[in-house]
Amino acid sequence: MGVIVCVGGQWGDEGKGKVVDLLAESARVVLRSQGGNNAGHTVVVDGRTFKFNLVPSGILHPETVCVIGNGVVLDPKVLLAEIAALEEAGADLRNLVISERAHMIMPYHPVLDRLEEAARGDDRLGTTYRGVGPAYSDKVRRIGFRVGDLQKLSFLEKKLNFVLPLKNDILVKLYEAPPFTKEEILAEYTEYASRLDRFIKDPYPLVQLAVAQGHRVILEGAQGTMLDLDLGTYPYVTSSYPSSGGALAGAGIGPRHVTATVGVFKAYTTRVGYGPFPTELEDELGEYLRERGAEYGTTTGRARRVGWFDGPVASYAVGVNGIDSIALTKLDVLDEMEVVRICTGYLSKGEAHDHPMANISHLKHLEPVYEELPGWGCSTREARSFADLPELAQRYVARIEEVAGACVDLISVVAVSLKKKWRRQAW
Ligand code: IMO
Ligand code: MG
DSSP: OOEEEEEESSSSOSSHHHHHHHHGGGOSEEEEOSBOTTOOEEEEETTEEEEESSSOGGGGSTTOEEEEOTTBEEOHHHHHHHHHHHHHTTOOOTTEEEETTSEEOOTHHHHHHHHHHHHHGGGOOOOOSSSHHHHHHHHHHTOOOBGGGGGOHHHHHHHHHHHHHHHHHIIIIITOOOOOOHHHHHHHHHHHHHHHGGGEEOOHHHHHHHHHTTOOEEEEOOSOGGGOTTTSSTTSSOSSOOSHHHHHHHHTOOGGGEEEEEEEEESSEEEOSSSOOTTBOOSHHHHHHHHHTTOBOTTTOOBOEEEOEEHHHHHHHHHHHTOOEEEEEOGGGGTTOSEEEEEEEEEETTEEESSOOSOHHHHHTOEEEEEEEEOOOSOOTTOOSGGGSOHHHHHHHHHHHHHHTSOEEEEEOSSOEEEOOOSSTTO
C-alpha cells in the first residue's frame, strides 16, 4: 500500500484521470496536489460521463476521501458548478475535503490572465485563461486569498483593502479595463463561503493517519512534467509544479512514504497551447491522429497539437520524477499506422542531445532523430491482457520501455485499461 504519486510525463492530457480512477479502487485517500481548473478530464463509468476540473476522480468510489490539497488554486465559482454537476450525475460528495491552505482564484485573476496574454502578442503562451498564473503569482507574492479566508470574512475584507487597489491600478492604468469593487467581491465570496463551508477542513490529520496506517493514498497530479514551472519548457509552462516533488509539497506528505511513482504517458504526444514540441506532426498524419484520438481539450475545446512519442522527454520525465512505473494510454489510436516512429534523440547544429535542454530557442530548432517500427495494422481495442496485443504492438511497448528507462505496467486502449502486470503486488 502506501503513497502512490501519479504524474503526467508529457504536456498534460495523458489520461491521468483514467489511471487515477483505476488506482482509486482500493484507495483510502485521493488527493489533488496542484494546478487549478486549467486541468480537465472525463471519466465514463457504467455509461455515465463525469467531468472533472478540480474534484479528484476518486469521488466516484464511495469509501474514498477526496482532498483538494494545499498546492491547488481553485475558483470557487467553477468548483461549485462542478459539485452541482457531479451531484446531479449521481456522485456522492460527502467525502470531499478542501484544504484551508489551498488558494483561491479571485475575479480579477482570469481578467488579468486574458489581458496579459493579449499584451504578449505573438509571444503569448496559450494559457487556459482560467486565472491560474495570476493566482499563483499572488500566492508567491504573499497577497493571495486562501480557502480558509472564507471562514473569516472580516480577515478577507481587511486583506482586500490592501490587495484590491494594487489590482485595480493595473487593470485601470495599464490596461484601461474596468476596476472591481470591494463590495461586489465581498458579496460574491460571502455566498461561496456559505456554500463551500461543509467541505473546508484541515486535511492534515486524516492524511497523516491514512499514511501512518499504511492505507493507499494517491496523489493525483494535473498537467504534466513538461509544463512544470521549473522543469518544463519555460516560459511555455503552467504556474505550478506538476512533477512528483511538487505533488509532495502540494499534499504535505514526505518522500519516505512514497511506494510508487506512476508516470502516465500517451502512446504518442500531444500539447495544447504554444511552445516547443520537437516531435510535432503538422501534416495530414497529425490531423489523422488528432481525429482518431479525439484530441480536443476537455477544458477549453481547443484542438491539441499532435506528434510522435518523444523518447528524450520520456526519459527526462522518468529521471526528474523518479518514475518507476509507466501507464501507457491510447495505444489503439496508432492501430492503423503502417509505421510508427519513436524519437530517440535530438540533433541541434550537428550536436546530439538525449534530453530536452533548458534553452527553448534551441529546443524549437532541433531535429528529432527517429526510429521506425512496423505498425501492427489491426485493432487493439478488444485486447484485455498484454498477451492479447499483436506482437508488433508489444514490440512498440517494449521499445518505449527501453527508451524511457522504466517499465510499462499498465496499458490502456480507449474503452478499457489492461493490466499487463503489476510489478508491485501490494498495489
Ligand atoms: P490536464 O490536467 C494540457 C497548458 C495550457 C498552456 C499552459 C499554461 O488536463 O493534463 P495555464 O492556464 O495553466 O496558465 O496555461 O499550460 N495547460 C494544460 N495543457 N493539459 C492540462 O491539464 C493543462 N493545464 C494547463 O494549454 O499551454
Ligand atoms: Mg486536460
